[in-house]
Amino acid sequence: MVASTVMKGWPVARLDTMSRESSADGPRDSRRALVVVPGEDLGVSEGYEAGHGVLVVDGRLKSTKQGRMNTKGSTVSVEPLHTTYMPRPGDLVIGHIEGCTNNIWFVDIGAPFNSILPMSLGPAKVEFGGTRKILDIGDSILCRVQEVEETHQSVVTMKGLGLRKIKSGALDDVDPHLLGRLIGKGGNFLRDLKLESECRIVVAENGRLWIDGDLDGIFKVRNCLKEISLEARQVGGVN
Amino acid sequence: MGGYGDVQMIDENGLRMDGRKPGDVRPITIETGVVPVADGSCRMTWGTNEAIVAVYGPMEAHPRKIQRQDRAVLDVTYNMAPFSTTDRIRPGFNRRSREISKVTADALESVVLLELYPRSKIRISIEITSAEAGTRCVGLTAASVALADAGIPMTDLVVSVASGKINDVVVCDLNKEEDNYGEADLPMGVLPNSGELVFLQMDGDLSPDEFKQAWDYNIDAAMEVHKLMVDALKGGEN
Numbered sequence: 017m018v019a020s021t022v023m024k025g026w027p028v029a030r031l032d033t034m035s036r037e038s039s040a041d042g043p044r045d046s047r048r049a050l051v052v053v054p055g056e057d058l059g060v061s062e063g064y065e066a067g068h069g070v071l072v073v074d075g076r077l078k079s080t081k082q083g084r085m086n087t088k089g090s091t092v093s094v095e096p097l098h099t100t101y102m103p104r105p106g107d108l109v110i111g112h113i114e115g116c117t118n119n120i121w122f123v124d125i126g127a128p129f130n131s132i133l134p135m136s137l138g139p140a141k142v143e144f145g146g147t148r149k150i151l152d153i154g155d156s157i158l159c160r161v162q163e164v165e166e167t168h169q170s171v172v173t174m175k176g177l178g179l180r181k182i183k184s185g186a187l188d189d190v191d192p193h194l195l196g197r198l199i200g201k202g203g204n205f206l207r208d209l210k211l212e213s214e215c216r217i218v219v220a221e222n223g224r225l226w227i228d229g230d231l232d233g234i235f236k237v238r239n240c241l242k243e244i245s246l247e248a249r250q251v252g253g254v255n
Numbered sequence: 256m257g258g259y260g261d262v263q264m265i266d267e268n269g270l271r272m273d274g275r276k277p278g279d280v281r282p283i284t285i286e287t288g289v290v291p292v293a294d295g296s297c298r299m300t301w302g303t304n305e306a307i308v309a310v311y312g313p314m315e316a317h318p319r320k321i322q323r324q325d326r327a328v329l330d331v332t333y334n335m336a337p338f339s340t341t342d343r344i345r346p347g348f349n350r351r352s353r354e355i356s357k358v359t360a361d362a363l364e365s366v367v368l369l370e371l372y373p374r375s376k377i378r379i380s381i382e383i384t385s386a387e388a389g390t391r392c393v394g395l396t397a398a399s400v401a402l403a404d405a406g407i408p409m410t411d412l413v414v415s416v417a418s419g420k421i422n423d424v425v426v427c428d429l430n431k432e433e434d435n436y437g438e439a440d441l442p443m444g445v446l447p448n449s450g451e452l453v454f455l456q457m458d459g460d461l462s463p464d465e466f467k468q469a470w471d472y473n474i475d476a477a478m479e480v481h482k483l484m485v486d487a488l489k490g491g492e493n
Contacts, residue, residue, distance in 0.1 A: 051488075051489045053403055053488045055409065080410060128315065130315045168373055
């Protein structure tokens with residue numbers, strides 16, 4: 017089970033990750049959606065492309081994340097069990113105002129980098145120095161990502177249909193990669209949830225949700241979100 | 256190293272005070288997702304050591320002066336709880352915790368794909384709630400599991416194990432008495448899939464042969480610990 021290799025003059029034991037059914041030739045059978053961990057060998061790279069969460073090192077595919085391995089066509093990827101939202105232009109997001117200057121608001125959109133909301137893209141006409149009269153620190157807003165720079169700095173806008181300050185209801189969140197599961201095929205799951213809870217639900221792409229309705233309905237939606245998150249976090253859960 | 260040379264810590268049959276053979280590791284348990292609010296977390300017990308690690312981020316790096324334009328920074332905080340040892344530890348940072356935080360960050364920087372998150376920060380809090388010996392190894396190993404649990408992209412997991420010398424015999428994974436009264440200590444951090452070394456410290460004196468023996472013990476133990484880490488992350492699947 018333990019193969020030997022030589023590193024810098026010393027004999028070093030090396031775990032043979034190619035044991036079991038893992039990687040004799042090419043990636044493993046995708047139908048089983050195996051759970052992999054960072055550094056795990058997924059097989060030879062020849063004839064395959066490295067997708068999300070996969071690297072090619074010395075002609076072999078290597079996982080960089082903990083998650084389920086998928087093979088679609090010739091692309092091998094890892095669907096992670098936990099993700100961070102990365103903003104893209106056009107995304108509808110829910111943000112929290114974290115700070116402001118005379119002409120800019122700083123918005124936390126759940127990404128590794130905060131966004132800015134310039135006065136010119138705000139919800140109403142603001143005079144220089146009057147930003148806090150319109151949106152104060154701690155307020156939540158429904159906004160859209162306008163642009164993402166190469167340095168990952170992003171700008172959000174509130175100019176657009178339906179974009180507003182959130183004044184009622186409740187906010188909750190799920191991991192961004194679970195939104196597909198929450199929405200369901202053709203939006204079926206979300207539609208059923210809306211009907212059952214009698215709530216208005218706005219799903220933002222950063223994994224945050226605005227749930228507006230009566231208290232019972234909000235509880236129903238929150239319980240449902242909790243279930244989805246728990247199910248996904250359990251290794252070997254829904255697939 | 257203490258250097259109390261005549262303390263007998265290994266008997267004529269080669270068994271240590273706690274009944275282990277020279278190459279044996281203390282029992283280990285690993286559990287993930289123990290801090291619900293964190294993005295990733297891990298609780299690891301290693302003998303009577305216990306470490307709880309929580310990972311947050313990537314997030315915007317504050318203060319701004321710590322930001323790097325081309326990569327993320329790892330903000331590692333290693334802390335021993337005041338109740339973690341029989342002698343109460345004064346709370347807060349000290350020279351030792353600063354040193355361990357730094358070497359842990361350096362070891363993890365070699366596996367985390369930091370260039371994917373420029374100008375951001377990944378916060379890793381390592382809290383030692385029970386300390387016997389080898390807490391830096393427990394902290395580093397648990398931090399690597401917690402990072403994987405948080406979905407942070409990494410090229411490999413880091414496994415850290417220490418070996419040392421007691422009564423002129425090289426042994427693996429020192430316990431408290433062996434650490435206090437032994438003659439040398441060699442903690443190492445290994446990448447189990449590539450066999451690379453990312454962390455090495457040495458305290459005391461070892462001859463070249465003893466060093467090689469300690470190295471071999473560490474590598475073998477690291478492979479065993481890696482299996483447990485993978486099992487914990489996979490939740491018994493595959």
